[in-house]
Amino acid sequence: MSLQLFNLLWVGALIGGLQGITGAGGGILAVPALVAVLGWGVLQAGPVALLGVAGSAALGAWDGFRQGLVRYRAALLMACAGVPASWLGSLLAHYLPGRLLLALFALVMLWTAWRLRHRQPDDGALPASLCPLHPETGRFVWPLRSLLMISGVGALAGLMTGLLGVGGGFIIVPALRRISPLPMHSIAATSLLVIALVGAGGVVMAGLHGLPLPIDVALPFLLATLAGMLVGRRLSRRLSQAAVQRGFIGLLCVIAGYLLLKSLALV
Template sequence: MFLSGVFGIVIGIILGLTGAGGGILAVPALVIGLGWSVTASTPVALFAVSAAATVGAVDGLRKGLVRYRAAMLMALLGAVFSPLGVYFAHSLPNAVLISLFSLVMVIVALRMIGQVRGGQAVITQAKPQWQEKNCMLNPESGRLRWTMKCSATLALVGSVSGLLTGMLGVGGGFLIVPAFQHFSDIRMHGIVATSLMAIALISAIAVTGAIHAGAHITATGGVFIAASVSGMLVGRFLAPSIPAKAIQLGFAILCMVIASYLMLKTWM
């Protein structure tokens, strides 16, 4: 119980420092720290991610940053595909799930390292291509232009996020945030706030599906969830005082180390 609380606080702080993408560490914390299987860890991790994302989403709604229709569309498609992910999670061997999870962690780490190395150059190169974005804001109203291309893009992002959420217990922030950056001209604050709302909804739906499939949250899991939300608030408080590049690089290194450990422990 004590270890569950400690791991929850640590994961919560990382969530607060890195944004919703930090939820990818919740499952490894339970698998490595408490010896749980991926299937048992998934609903607890999702509940923690959903609770933490909800806090951020409420703050974003209060500030008027959330593109709530985009978030609802992604959540709706996530709701359709997350049960399929839950089905795969209960059908595949634990070793296969850990391998898939490790692969996702490596991809996230490489993307963050690329962001740190690219720096301002990436932003500068992206500006001339603003006309090629799938989802564009109306300069007069400030709202998204709901074209077929934009709707299809958001639907695809929500579908893949829901599938991975149900199968691996990841919130989906590592996918939704970069997808928004690439396919839309929404400012970063709006991207993060919208992502948090979508993640909160998708994770909550996936938790419901996992519980319906027979999973349950124990008292130890409840302590982890409560501690992660508390830690998330601490992380949000600390985030402005720590350089963004240092947070990204540290998170990337941590993901690579954990992924390597999980693979070695599983297959060696």
């Protein structure tokens, strides 16, 4: 096994594992990881990263669906709002200063991490929230306010994805944590379904735009992310809600640091 293939496999497995545990991390980590491992440009690495992230997210969402964790109606609503917003974000990216946007988003991520750090772990109750759940089924009820807020989360995630190239999970997970009483395990699984739906659309769009997808690299990377996702999902079942939340907070801080360095043109 060549050193390049070995690096490709362990990077894919790591990204899939982080996605499986936190419901985020794949989209923003995969492209710079492939650039570093393969020496590619961002445009060349993008379709391969998207395929791996979307494929592993689909597997994680299916696992969460079998456990009754995925809120699929909310995920579909967020995906429908996120796809056109992503297109808008990609247009705005040509007119707005990228470095400033990266720095601002990094600061927002750090603020989000601080807010989550001071939120108490779930105790199994369903407290009052902006987007309430049915007390018996644990599923969303759908007054107009919930429809608007859930679709707004999807639109914001899509906008940031198109604008900055960051993963939508970093918007979806803390936003759902803020506006709903869903436990972290359910939030992560629902986020994975949104990522899978939006990512699949991105893979199709990349193909329509003629971006290359080398199978000799894409297939091993996809298989590695799938393996990492399986391990991450299994590990997440053994972790408490508080441990999953702490893991997400740590990932937020690491990625925020990376974005700040990138905004200063240091990476």
